[in-house]
Amino acid sequence: MDAAFQDFYAEKFSHCHGCGKNNPAGHHLKSRWDGDDTIARFLPKPEYSGGVPDHVYGGLIASLLDCHGAASAAAFAHRAQNREMGSEGEPIRYVTASLKVDFRRPTPMGIELVIKGKLRSMDERKVWVDLTLSANGEVCASGEMLAVRYRQ
Numbered sequence: 001m002d003a004a005f006q007d008f009y010a011e012k013f014s015h016c017h018g019c020g021k022n023n024p025a026g027h028h029l030k031s032r033w034d035g036d037d038t039i040a041r042f043l044p045k046p047e048y049s050g051g052v053p054d055h056v057y058g059g060l061i062a063s064l065l066d067c068h069g070a071a072s073a074a075a076f077a078h079r080a081q082n083r084e085m086g087s088e089g090e091p092i093r094y095v096t097a098s099l100k101v102d103f104r105r106p107t108p109m110g111i112e113l114v115i116k117g118k119l120r121s122m123d124e125r126k127v128w129v130d131l132t133l134s135a136n137g138e139v140c141a142s143g144e145m146l147a148v149r150y151r152q
């Protein structure tokens with residue numbers, strides 16, 4: 001499988017609980033291209049249940065959208081410069097400035113979740129990303145992110 005966007009984060013930036021490869025207790029979310037959009041897949045462990053055992057905890061859903069959106073913003077910004085993540089030159093990295101999540105229906109446990117990102121727009125320092133999280137082909141949550149370029 002192709003390298004994920006997060007595989008190109010510097011070691012010092014790889015401690016995120018949601019997506020950092022250097023966080024042994026973390027989720028290790030991996031985001032990749034899906035045509036012009038982005039995609040990640042994740043199967044929650046049973047301890048991430050919500051109010052009832054067969055629904056996913058909303059905080060985990062927000063976390064998955066957060067990490068996928070920030071990684072997607074970085075990838076979109078690279079492509080806007082006709083580059084890919086990991087290419088030569090200064091890495092372009094983004095942090096989440098704002099994330100709105102709509103929980104549209106309960107998210108079932110025990111099913112691989114599909115998280116997708118779509119570029120809405122970008123300017124010099126900001127990227128707006130539309131996000132969805134689906135199970136069994138149904139959108140369970142959607143999100144809107146503003147990611148801001150991290151000044152190294």
Ligand SMILES: CCCCCCCCCCCCCCCC(=O)SCCNC(=O)CCNC(=O)[C@H](O)C(C)(C)COP(=O)(O)OP(=O)(O)OC[C@H]1O[C@@H](n2cnc3c(N)ncnc32)[C@H](O)[C@@H]1OP(=O)(O)O
Nearest residue numbers: 009013016066067070093094095096097098126146148150
């Ligand atoms: C912190 C992490 C460090 C490590 C970085 C490594 C990076 C590579 C690895 C990534 C690892 C995985 C990441 C996973 C995703 C997270 O979980 S990231 C962690 C959660 N996010 C944070 O902790 C971010 C905390 N906030 C901040 O650091 C600062 O507020 C920001 C977002 C960098 C912006 O601050 P700033 O650089 O001083 O820029 P500022 O002028 O305030 O804002 C820039 C523009 O954005 C707009 N803006 C800023 N915030 C907002 C907002 N909430 N709503 C609307 N507009 C806003 C401003 O109005 C401004 O617009 P313009 O005037 O340019 O039109």
